[in-house]
Amino acid sequence: MGDFITEADGLETQEFILNLGPQHPSTHGVYRARLVMDGEIVVSAENKIGYLHRGMEKIAEGITYAQFTPYTTRFDYVSGAMQPWAWCIALEKLGNTAVPERAEYLRVIVGEFQRIASHLVMLGSMVLDFGAITPWTYVFNAREEVLDLLEAVTGSRLLINYFVNGGVNADLPEGWIPKAEKALDSVLKRLDDFDRMVSGNEIFVGRTKGIAIVTGPEAIEYGITGASLRASGLKFDLRKDSPYSVYDRFDFEVQTLPTGDNFDRYMLRLLEIRECAKLLRQAMKTIPAGDIRAKVAKVWRPAAAEAYAAIEAARGIMGYQVVSDGSTKPYRVHMRSPSFCNIGIIPAKAPGLTLQDFISFIASLDFVLGDIDR
């Protein structure tokens, strides 16, 4: 940042503190950063979280397993449908429940559509932070089509409570798969429009390439997972590396990009949406007939045990540790949420960025406050 004069002859400049958030248009919720600024340059940054803390872990101890399932959709509300997945797998491990095959396929289909919707939000809100309003409407129109599909299956659009212990809530409506294929085509077409408009834009490339580079070792050190990790050149995806559900039956590539700068983190989401579409087409073609839900007792008492399950959620690894004491309520629940771990890198990378680059950096990390504060 040698272009800025910080201290000219006889002119002294003074650092000041800027509280970015919790009410700020581009902190994506109630995130707050306490920035020490030298003019336009960030000298140091500090994460301040907790404005959305709802005590979810404690709530879980007071209600039954089935009652807590809808709560899990409230963590990462941008990819609501995927959120109960890890929780359900943990419960199925506790109760030794075998999930019917069709239910697993339905989980993959709904989950991957939700991943597309979530990445579309990320792309749109990131370019919105660059001041581009028109591309944002392109991807949100695409997301709207995905949400219509999800609504047809699950009945809701944002906080989708579809996954349950032992399967899913509802089967596909009639004629849904052809409709979904068509919608997928149109989503990809809109995405191409968006890609053409933004990815090659000189201003966008100039503002993202080489900014806030997170190297592979750094990403591991700070516990970054998900697309932000893969953008740093590391090929790690739970869907491939420790396959849950029926992911081992599909042919898809884990996308990686080498640099780990803002542009790669943006581009990786674009690539992943296209890969998701590939995966979805296979899943929709090969979905078997059968039950959608295993028999689970109304008053469900798992044996006193512990279980951990993790999935590759839209923002990284979402894990649940569930401890049961043999009663109808969990003894202890703990989550490992991707957004919380991913924002740990912000104070390390912020110094030296301009305020504008800081905003695009936190946008490229793609966090959701419900996921951070829980």
Next chain:
Amino acid sequence: MEFLTAIFNWVQTLLGLPTTSLADALPWWDILWALIYFVGALILLVINVIMLIWIERRAAGFFQERVGPNRVGPFGLLQTINDTVKLLGKEWIMPASADRLVYLIAPLLIVTVSVTMYGLLPYGPGLTPVSLNVGILFFLAVSSTNTISVLMAGWGSNNKYSLLGGMRTVAQIISYEIPMALSIIGIVMITGSLDLGKIATAQSHVWNVFIQPVAFVIFVISALAELTKSPFDMTEAEQEFVAGYHTEYSGIRFTLFFMGEYANLFSMSALGVVLFFGGSNGPFLPPWVWFIGKTYVFILFMLWVRWTFLRIRVDKMMKFNWKILIPISLANLLLTGVGIKIWQAATGAIRW
């Protein structure tokens, strides 16, 4: 017009001035015309702003695959009036720690500047409210005082976001005035006059945009920067500064900033039309129709740019200005000078 003279005499006694001074110095019709010009400029300004906001919202809707306002009035034309009335009814909130005087004067100043610029534009032959022989110079000088009101708003609000927004504006507007002025000088050299009306009439055969294409591109870029429109909308970058310099303004004060912004959009586009597109020259239709029509096309082009591009980074914006725009405009100036001399030699206007 006895009663007008009487009114002025009455005002003068009220102000404690000697009753003879103004009425004797100025004939009553001069004062009347000044009043008519002033009211006309004000009406033009308000109607323009209302139309511009409507156009911007409909155009933005078109660019973004949505409809835009279409409920209030035919095609949503009355939506802006509706919104203005709403804004007028809003509470005036002033931060407790604001610098009162500076904070209150800033929005008034920005509108005053805009009204002043409307008076200089040649809307057609015989339709120039104030014809100055240094028209362009005066226009640039007045339009640059916008900086002061923006800085006043940024400083007076006593808010860090406002201050940062205000400081950015000063840096941006002052820097981009240089390439703009340099691009205009080429045209002044060709026309041999600083009078806006003369520049417009000099283009009756060929528009300046064909003679000075490089200057035109530089002018458009600098105009976008001067108007703080995207990709140079640093001052009110809501993703960074919430609303920039007018973060702390509400109600009618915010409306005035908004009005000033759109009024400047019109006057800057009108300047572009006068300089590069032959002003009010055109066949069949009355000149003022040509003038307004060309200006609106120019504005639509600006809106198109605005709704397509993303925001440039603040240090790159300065680098772009000082390292690219200014050298190019200087080179263009040199080429223009040489070209004029060669033209004069070829046509026999000078002898070597």
